[in-house]
Structure formats: C-alpha cells, structure tokens
Amino acid sequence: VPLxxxxxxxxxxxxxxxxxxxxxxxRVGLSVKALPVILPVNxxxxxxxxxxxxxxxxxxxxxxxxTVVAFEVDGFSxxxxxxxxxxxxxxxxxxxxxxxxxxxxxNGFQPWVSGDRTHLIExxxxxxxGRRIVTAAxxxxxxxxxxxxx
Amino acid sequence: VPLxxxxxxxxxxxxxxxxxxxxxxxRVGLSVKALPVILPVNxxxxxxxxxxxxxxxxxxxxxxxxTVVAFEVDGFSxxxxxxxxxxxxxxxxxxxxxxxxxxxxxNGFQPWVSGDRTHLIExxxxxxxGRRIVTAAxxxxxxxxxxxxx
Numbered sequence: 001v002p003l004x005x006x007x008x009x010x011x012x013x014x015x016x017x018x019x020x021x022x023x024x025x026x027r028v029g030l031s032v033k034a035l036p037v038i039l040p041v042n043x044x045x046x047x048x049x050x051x052x053x054x055x056x057x058x059x060x061x062x063x064x065x066x067t068v069v070a071f072e073v074d075g076f077s078x079x080x081x082x083x084x085x086x087x088x089x090x091x092x093x094x095x096x097x098x099x100x101x102x103x104x105x106x107n108g109f110q111p112w113v114s115g116d117r118t119h120l121i122e123x124x125x126x127x128x129x130g131r132r133i134v135t136a137a138x139x140x141x142x143x144x145x146x147x148x149x150x
Numbered sequence: 151v152p153l154x155x156x157x158x159x160x161x162x163x164x165x166x167x168x169x170x171x172x173x174x175x176x177r178v179g180l181s182v183k184a185l186p187v188i189l190p191v192n193x194x195x196x197x198x199x200x201x202x203x204x205x206x207x208x209x210x211x212x213x214x215x216x217t218v219v220a221f222e223v224d225g226f227s228x229x230x231x232x233x234x235x236x237x238x239x240x241x242x243x244x245x246x247x248x249x250x251x252x253x254x255x256x257n258g259f260q261p262w263v264s265g266d267r268t269h270l271i272e273x274x275x276x277x278x279x280g281r282r283i284v285t286a287a288x289x290x291x292x293x294x295x296x297x298x299x300x
Contacts, residue, residue, distance in 0.1 A: 006205055007265030025226045025233065029179040029188040035277075038179040038188055038222035040235045055156055072188035076175045081262040083175065085190045112231040113283050115157030127185075133263050 004134055011130030016086045019130065020073055021045045028052070029070035030092075042112045043071070044104075050088060050123040051095075051104070053111035066093050071123055084132040090125040154284055161280030166236045169280065170223055171195045178202070179220035180242075192262045193221070194254075200238060200273040201245075201254070203261035216243050221273055234282040238275045245270040 076083030
C-alpha cells in the first residue's frame with residue numbers, strides 16, 4: 001500500500017529511478033552566488049549517476065568546483081490536475097576522461113543545444129524522493145479524510 | 151533581431167511574462183538546510199508576483215521566513231529537440247490576509263493537490279530571464295558559426 005502524505009503518494013526508489021531514466025529533460029537546481037537557479041538540460045542515467053552536457057557559463061562555473069545540486073523530473077496533466085515529480089540530490093562532478101566523452105557521443109548522447117557544450121557533468125545521486133498527486137477519487141477510495149481544497 | 155548566446159536565444163522580458171502567465175505548473179527552487187530543492191506547484195501570475203499554495207512541510211517552513219527562491223517554467227519537444235525555459239528569482243513571502251485568500255479561492259485558483267494547502271506564497275519577481283533552443287536550421291539561417299554538437 002503506497003504511503004500517502006498530505007495528498008501526495010510517495011514513490012518507491014525503484015519508481016523514482018524508472019521515471020528518471022524515462023525522462024529526457026530534467027532540471028538542475030543549484031545556488032549561484034547564493035541565489036537559487038533552475039536550468040533545464042537533456043540528461044541520461046547510468047547506474048546511480050545522472051549525466052548532462054554543459055558549456056561555459058553559470059552551471060559549469062559552479063559544478064566545476066564539485067557542487068551539490070538538485071535534479072528534478074516531472075510530468076503533469078493540466079486537464080486532470082494530476083502529476084508526479086522526482087527529486088534527486090547529489091554531488092556534481094565534471095568528467096574529463098576523453099574516452100568516456102567520445103563513447104557517449106558515439107552512442108548518441110548529445111546536447112540538444114548547439115554551441116559549446118562539451119563538458120560532461122555527472123551527479124552522484126545520494127538522496128532520491130518522488131511524489132504523485134493523489135486524485136480526489138483515489139483519496140476517497142483509500143479512505144483518506146480531509147480531502148481539502150484539491 | 152533576437153540575441154543568440156551559445157545556441158540559446160535570449161527571450162525578452164515581455165515574452166518571459168507571457169510564458170509565465172500561460173503556464174499552469176512551475177517549479178520552486180530553494181535551499182533547505184543548505185541543500186538545493188526543486189518542487190513543482192501549480193501557480194498563478196498577478197502583476198509582477200507569482201502565487202502558489204503550500205502546506206506544512208519543506209517549502210512553507212523555508213518561505214515563512216522570507217526566503218529568496220527561484221521559479222521556473224519550461225516546455226520541450228522531445229521529437230524536435232527544441233524547447234524554452236523562463237527563470238524568475240525573487241523574495242517569497244506568505245500572504246495571510248483572509249480576504250485575499252477567499253477571493254482567490256472563489257475565483258477558482260486552488261491547489262491541485264488535496265490536503266492541507268491553505269498557505270498562499272507570493273514571489274516578488276526581481277530577476278527574470280528566458281532562453282529558447284535555436285534549432286540547427288535557425289542557427290544556419292542566422293549565420294551563427296560553430297553550430298557544435300547539437
């Protein structure tokens with residue numbers, strides 16, 4: 001029985017990894033000069049690592065020095081007011097091994113954005129959580145009380 | 151002529167507001183106990199403020215004490231490898247005026263998630279930026295050199 005917390009069903013770790021792997025675009029969250037920033041990237045999952053390309057600029061300048069970042073994927077239905085999200089947190093490090101970079105590019109993992117994006121960042125996921133909106137009907141069938149405003 | 155920066159077209163402030171207003175779901179980025187967090191919410195724009203509901207938990211505990219947060223909306227086409235994103239940054243404060251809350255609820259602005267989400271947060275946008283992926287064809291027609299890996 002899934003755990004429901006204030007209208008949100010908590011996803012299992014396996015479900016979180018599955019959703020992370022299935023998504024092609026996620027969002028990197030980090031602090032730049034003490035201000036929060038969220039920037040989307042197309043990504044790939046390998047083991048417990050999330051990979052994305054970046055170039056000179058805000059993201060790289062921060063992650064070059066081994067920064068803890070958040071990585072989020074989600075999906076929503078505007079019509080049904082449902083959706084889910086997965087949040088990973090971990091240390092981001094740059095991969096500089098040319099053989100690794102070449103192999104990834106050969107296998108078709110490339111940045112969607114043209115221009116200088118030849119730096120590969122890997123996030124070593126240390127914290128992972130996921131949530132799904134429980135519809136009113138589901139909440140009723142599970143006997144949740146206080147369906148609130150949704 | 152739009153400004154192109156490393157494969158990304160920078161959007162005007164008007165375009166950014168238009169995309170923020172048109173989106174129904176955005177993502178709040180903030181630091182919680184010094185760790186970056188990204189959490190999606192359904193939102194509404196009024197003037198230069200972004201509003202969303204929240205409940206007891208991470209988000210509210212942080213924004214109750216007037217925190218600077220990021221707010222992001224985006225849209226992507228997996229098939230065409232195109233997309234855009236808008237990033238707002240500003241001070242988040244809780245609105246406690248019962249008349250304001252009642253008026254918003256009467257006008258249909260309600261949280262998608264059921265449960266206890268009766269706290270209204272407003273982000274006063276102080277920094278706003280937007281980017282759009284320039285396709286290879288567009289980059290060619292604009293004479294951008296070094297189309298890179300995209």
